[in-house]
Amino acid sequence: MSLLQVINPATGEHIENITETNVADVPLMYEKSRNAFQSWSQLAVEERLQYLKKLKEVMVQEMDAIAKTIVKDTGKVPTEALVADIMPSIDAVGHIIKHAKAMLKPHKAKTPLLLIGKKSYVEYMARGVVLVISPWNYPLQLAFVPMISALASGNSVILKPSEVTPLVGKCIEQLFQKAGFPEAVVQVAHGGKELGAAFTAGNPDYIFFTGSVKTGKIIQEVAAKQLIPTTLELGGKDPFIVFADANLKRAAKGAVWAAFTNSGQVCMSAERMFVERTVYDEFLQLVKKETEILVQGTDENADIGSMTFPGQVAIVKQQVQEALEKGAQLESGIHPEKWDKQSMFIKPIILTNVHMDMEIVREETFGPVMPIIPFDTEEEAIILANQSEYGLNASVWTQDSHRARRVARQLISGAVTINEAIVSVANHYLPFGGAKHSGIGRYHGEQGLRMFCHEKAIVMDRGKRNQEIQWYPYKGTYSQFLQLFQSYFAKKTRWGTFLKSYVRLLKK
Template identity: 30%
Template sequence: MVADIAYLQEQQQSISRMQALFESQRAAFRKAPMPSADDRIRHLKALKQAILKHQQTLITAISEDFGRRSADETRLAEIMPSLEGIHYACKHVKRWMKPSRRKVGLAFQPAKAEVVYQPVGVVGIIVPWNYPLFLAIGPLVTALSAGNRAMIKMSESSPRTAAVLEQLLSEIFPEEQVSVVTGEADVGVAFSKLPFDHLLFTGATSIGRHVMRAAADNLTPVTLELGGKSPAIISADVPLNDAAERIAFGKGVNAGQTCVAPDYILCPRNRVEEFTQALFRQFAQMYPSLRDNADFTQIINPRQYQRLQGYLSDAAEKGARILPVNPANEELGDTRIIAPTLLLDVSDDMKVMQDEIFGPLLPILPYDSLDAALDYIAERPRPLALYYFGYDKAEQRRLMEQTHAGGMCINDALLHVAQDDMPFGGIGASGMGHYHGHEGFLTMSKAKGVYIKQRYNGAKPIYPPYGGALLKLVYKLFLR
């Protein structure tokens, strides 16, 4: 009872602090509503130097949050893309900020028109646990590039990373510019209810619905990066080793705990067994051992581990063939390690085919024609990513034009997310809105149209009292 009271008091203190931070950021924004390009670039460069300075501390903290997280995966999937995003923004932010000249119709001359890109104000960023650095820094870079203030709510499942990031950011930004909020679910709910000028959430679709409802009360625009079941399609003639090695990489990174990881494979029926063998070999080559292999990441916590084990049990009970890739035949029961596992003979009534997997389990489904494969995808909620493996360019174009997904790779997996010059975002159940690069700048800016007229007023012929030769001429010229 005493512990419960202490917990509630701690959460309420966090909420009170969070509300005070929001008010201080809003007040600070009113005093400086349009930071210069030089200021924005200076802030971004300071962020870059802080990440480099704390690189090893971040790697250690993330690994501790997971129990074991590959240091190379943290460098490749979190630190590198964060730094590259900063480089890209610094290079382009001056051009993004320039007002865009627009045409003025003949009837409204002499005048000019332009679109001015203003910061929206205070941006809220809700960060998941699976990539706690990149999915905090990426949106923060977008917010700072657009000239905004930012509050970052870190996941309660990555407390060590949150503590390091809070320390890192406090060294270079005052709290009224960038601040980190921590706390359990109650704090997260309160965070989503703040009247932000923009709110970006990355996480589960089910939670995204709650975030959007909370934001609606304040008419806060949202960017939702959700997830879903991202398919990978194997063509009838692609070399299977080519597809297998790239899918194994895309699924193996972070032990499949990636929102754009391949969630299931659609493979021509007559190639399923051969492809399964190729994929098995690739996983075994990448991860020859699991238990003490620093390259293979643990499942984040016991709850997620039990969820994935439940998927496996459910699939086995309903007739699936379960093929774990455990080359050293190690005992993994007392760890939170789950071997890369291929599932055959799966059906839609299995949980593994109903929910986003978010782990190293990979169902392989047969298809009899490409039309049937596309129908299968189209009948389901639109995914965050879609992958196609095949070298026929006409078929590639067909897939690009006839499928819907947040993003797409052809003959690769995951790497579209790391392209700074492309937008990243979902569609339908996988999310809404975009960030990264220029699209991110636009998302977190207000594109304000401005019509500019100087001394001469060319509109006088349309002022009352109506009538006269000039107005008749106007009608003759423009009512046609």
């Protein structure tokens, strides 16, 4: 029996051990999930939502305990656990409770005139077993939202949370148990890459993955062989564009939060700052001032917690060192050579004299680093922002609304915020997802429910006529069809000719 050790990354404290799921149990878990799906999918949407209502009640009652669990498992500060992980999760449940019935009910579709007498509908049918593989940076929200979306849509769910934050995975499992969900409708499997690979290869009906581009490509390759649909929420290298007419104090405060929240371990972090040259020095001084007053720690008054995963600390260190060796200037923070090797805390770093060929600009950093690059024109800012393999999120800072919308339209990105950063993901009415290497698919909003369903087209006829005009025999119908179509598709429909041709075809 293998155990996952739960270590508080901020303190190094060993909290507990969690039993890993045996890879040999994967087929049995799929069998249980498929059996549970048979009854769960047959419930009316309203009945499934009753379980979500109870889940929401449980989460509200245990909000403080959940926050403390997240803090222990990730090293983030309590306020961020509450505001950025728990609140969006509960809000998502409330959104689904309010809108799922309308989003999932069959709805009429228009029927073309040539199919006169028929009615058309679209219905939504649950797919089956949904596999959710979630990351460690927001271990509650990034597991919870796809899970509840899939469940509301009638699917059963298997969650494989990150082995880096198993305590939150266990917490999620307990929340669904306390909410009284039927057996095996939700199952949580604890383990690492080997377990995730086994579940991916186990032929689920849908895979929702949030994580690295590298792992996402592996999952997509495996899924493609079985034609398993996927949603991939991957990395980002989000540009933060500041024009000279922006409210610089607001932009500076926004930049510091967007770059350093959750110690920069956010796929939507502002990882590339592009600042118009005429205000570059002023902006630099403002962000340095805002950065230097930040408090690192673990209590409720701290602004920035620790890093969560030791491997990520090594990546951040390597990227910062490479930038400094290539001529970057350290404006704030500590040189990597002087970092405490025993600590998971990284003091926020600001870099200038940064060039586009540096890894710190090209590769996802996922740490508290702010590289700042000047630009001279609007066109240059757009080119620099789009010069990336990623396209998840971007932000534009200007008081010229026309410029803001113009620039936003040209950015290759799944989302753009104007005089704001990151927050689009908190709006459950908006689709969320990336372009380029930032992923495939969208969730939240209507897409977030309907993507977990087969979209079924239904055409209905009353069945009273013995014949349709397009049925056999074809003898003698070509000229009549020609006249019918020419009259219908003419620049101005010739209704008299159309109706005569249609009646003749009905009488064939």
